[in-house]
Amino acid sequence: MARILITSALPYINGIKHLGNLVGSMLPADVYARFQRQRGSEVLFICATDEHGTPAELAAAAAGQPVAEYCRQQYEIQKNAGDAFGLSFDHFGRSSNPPNHRLTQHFAHVLEGKGLIEERTDEQVYSIDDERFLPDRYVEGTCPHCDYEKARGDQCDNCGRLLDPVDLKNPYSAVSGSKNVEVRETRHLHLLQEKMQDRIAEWVASKPDWPHLTKSIASKWLKEGLRDRSITRDLKWGIPVAYEGKVREGFENKVFYVWFDAPIEYIGATEEWADAHGENWERWWRTDKGADDVKYVQFMGKDNVAFHTVSFPATILGSEEPWKTVDALKSLNWLTWYGGKFSTSQNRGVFMDQALELLPADYWRWHLMANAPESDDASFTLEHFAGVVNKDLADVLGNFVNRITRFCKARFGEEVPAEGEYSEAEQALITELDGRIKTYTDCLEAMEFRKAFVELRSIWVAGNEYLQIAAPWTTIKEDKDRAAASVRCALNMIALVATLSRPVIPFTADKMFAVFGLDPEKASQWPVSASEALAQFKGGEAFTLPEVLFAKIEDDQIADWREQFGAE
Numbered sequence: 380m381a382r383i384l385i386t387s388a389l390p391y392i393n394g395i396k397h398l399g400n401l402v403g404s405m406l407p408a409d410v411y412a413r414f415q416r417q418r419g420s421e422v423l424f425i426c427a428t429d430e431h432g433t434p435a436e437l438a439a440a441a442a443g444q445p446v447a448e449y450c451r452q453q454y455e456i457q458k459n460a461g462d463a464f465g466l467s468f469d470h471f472g473r474s475s476n477p478p479n480h481r482l483t484q485h486f487a488h489v490l491e492g493k494g495l496i497e498e499r500t501d502e503q504v505y506s507i508d509d510e511r512f513l514p515d516r517y518v519e520g521t522c523p524h525c526d527y528e529k530a531r532g533d534q535c536d537n538c539g540r541l542l543d544p545v546d547l548k549n550p551y552s553a554v555s556g557s558k559n560v561e562v563r564e565t566r567h568l569h570l571l572q573e574k575m576q577d578r579i580a581e582w583v584a585s586k587p588d589w590p591h592l593t594k595s596i597a598s599k600w601l602k603e604g605l606r607d608r609s610i611t612r613d614l615k616w617g618i619p620v621a622y623e624g625k626v627r628e629g630f631e632n633k634v635f636y637v638w639f640d641a642p643i644e645y646i647g648a649t650e651e652w653a654d655a656h657g658e659n660w661e662r663w664w665r666t667d668k669g670a671d672d673v674k675y676v677q678f679m680g681k682d683n684v685a686f687h688t689v690s691f692p693a694t695i696l697g698s699e700e701p702w703k704t705v706d707a708l709k710s711l712n713w714l715t716w717y718g719g720k721f722s723t724s725q726n727r728g729v730f731m732d733q734a735l736e737l738l739p740a741d742y743w744r745w746h747l748m749a750n751a752p753e754s755d756d757a758s759f760t761l762e763h764f765a766g767v768v769n770k771d772l773a774d775v776l777g778n779f780v781n782r783i784t785r786f787c788k789a790r791f792g793e794e795v796p797a798e799g800e801y802s803e804a805e806q807a808l809i810t811e812l813d814g815r816i817k818t819y820t821d822c823l824e825a826m827e828f829r830k831a832f833v834e835l836r837s838i839w840v841a842g843n844e845y846l847q848i849a850a851p852w853t854t855i856k857e858d859k860d861r862a863a864a865s866v867r868c869a870l871n872m873i874a875l876v877a878t879l880s881r882p883v884i885p886f887t888a889d890k891m892f893a894v895f896g897l898d899p900e901k902a903s904q905w906p907v908s909a910s911e912a913l914a915q916f917k918g919g920e921a922f923t924l925p926e927v928l929f930a931k932i933e934d935d936q937i938a939d940w941r942e943q944f945g946a947e
């Protein structure tokens with residue numbers, strides 16, 4: 380049995396996530412995890428909130444809360460939203476939890492021992508009025524490149540360039556607004572990535588199967604040359620610069636910086652999971668402790684790729700310890716909101732909690748995955764969303780299930796009819812389904828989601844077309860057995876479709892299984908062949924009419940939502 384470790388990029392803690400975050404990391408990871416479980420693989424699906432860094436501190440300050448309390452509340456909110464969307468994490472952890480502290484301090488210690496971490500003197504903006512250093516976003520000012528006046532210390536929102544806070548013109552404190560600031564010297568730990576250049580390049584070259592987007596981003600970073608980076612900050616919220624309980628001298632008021640500790644939380648969260656369930660985390664992460672047969676798959680939006688192909692591997696490979704590294708890295712492009720940016724800071728777009736107030740999770744899951752920003756950016760519009768829901772879900776899938784269950788109840792009762800044999804029309808359907816299931820399975824295995832869901836939709840369409848050809852409502856007039864066989868075939872197909880659709884629309888799939896009183900966990904094993912799947916019900920099995928699976932979205936709803944979300 381294959382063992383597959385799956386991680387989604389860690390959602391940052393500053394508020395509920397938008398649909399872009401969802402389709403850019405957590406949702407495709409969930410679909411893949413569900414698919415692999417249904418295939419019988421041993422899956423461990425891990426995610427966590429990423430809780431350190433200046434944005435969390437600033438968001439907590441804006442909310443008037445201590446940062447630990449802010450993170451605790453936001454964690455609960457994100458966890459609940461994930462559950463409501465059916466994200467089937469085996470564990471959803473927190474980067475602020477103890478395992479990540481221990482592991483981060485461990486890696487820093489080992490890397491220093493290997494000569495890959497060094498203490499250096501840096502220049503940092505210091506606020507005299509606030510009596511503190513102002514790292515990253517704690518300082519704002521005028522961008523040295525484009526003269527935008529509200530550039531943040533780490534990045535300019537106008538020209539997009541990454542900045543060093545000391546390069547800002549007219550700097551002021553984001554905490555107090557004070558301009559009474561100066562550049563002071565402070566000691567920090569630096570990760571010597573330049574020394575890792577050749578090792579990382581060799582490791583990347585050993586991954587020929589990475590998708591194009593992933594490869595090209597990694598190559599670009601390697602070409603530009605890796606740079607040494609500071610991995611500590613003058614902040615209070617974060618992982619102390621300590622080892623085995625002892626704080627490093629001169630680092631009493633400093634912590635590890637978020638980009639160093641966040642990816643280590645993939646391992647930390649696995650340890651949280653193991654602690655909670657009496658499991659062993661090392662058999663997933665240590666190749667000397669049983670993880671050598673694990674396939675490790677990561678999911679993320681394209682801005683995270685460099686961190687996962689270069690920076691995090693520098694930590695892992697630099698340690699020279701037998702850690703598991705990523706095998707397959709699926710990266711996604713941007714989902715845009717009407718061609719513009721989804722934005723947490725500017726509250727632009729639909730957010731996960733709001734989405735579920737409008738419609739059930741599966742409507743969003745289907746639309747987002749069938750139109751995922753895979754080969755290119757993709758634009759989300761409410762109009763397109765409504766079109767896809769109405770056509771694919773209501774007209775094609777919902778209609779198929781509704782039509783055949785109602786017809787059967789009216790003419791044969793609430794039981795699968797046993798009469799008649801499958802003949803030509805059923806054989807043709809089986810042949811078509813075998814081909815399509817193979818393509819669909821291959822695409823999911825390759826994580827090519829758009830192609831996969833074109834195929835799944837074709838399977839739904841094939842159900843309707845079969846009914847059109849078999850036309851039991853006509854044949855029943857002359858040949859009741861023929862009609863019974865057609866109805867039995869179509870009812871079997873509902874269960875098959877539920878299995879195939881479950882990775883992407885799990886709530887609906889379970890409603891479809893419930894029609895036949897089937898246990899979804901058992902019934903959703905990936906099909907071996909269409910002929911076997913369509914022979915599951917032999918006749919005599921009871922069923923109940925399903926509720927309407929999907930309601931159509933009306934024009935006036937779209938108009939209301941456009942207004943509510945300020946769609947342009």
Ligand SMILES: Nc1ncnc2c1ncn2[C@@H]1O[C@H](COP(=O)(O)OP(=O)(O)OP(=O)(O)O)[C@@H](O)[C@H]1O
Pocket residue numbers: 388389390391392399400401402403404678679680681682683711712713714715721722723724752
């Ligand atoms: N519009 C988007 N489309 C696709 N993926 C996205 C989008 N925005 C963010 N992501 C991805 O979502 C994941 C989680 O992101 P994170 O919580 O760090 O938010 P973020 O990137 O800061 O987004 P924002 O700036 O909107 O808050 C990352 O893998 C990121 O690449």
Ligand SMILES: [Zn+2]
Pocket residue numbers: 522523524525526527530535536537538539540
């Ligand atoms: Zn700029």
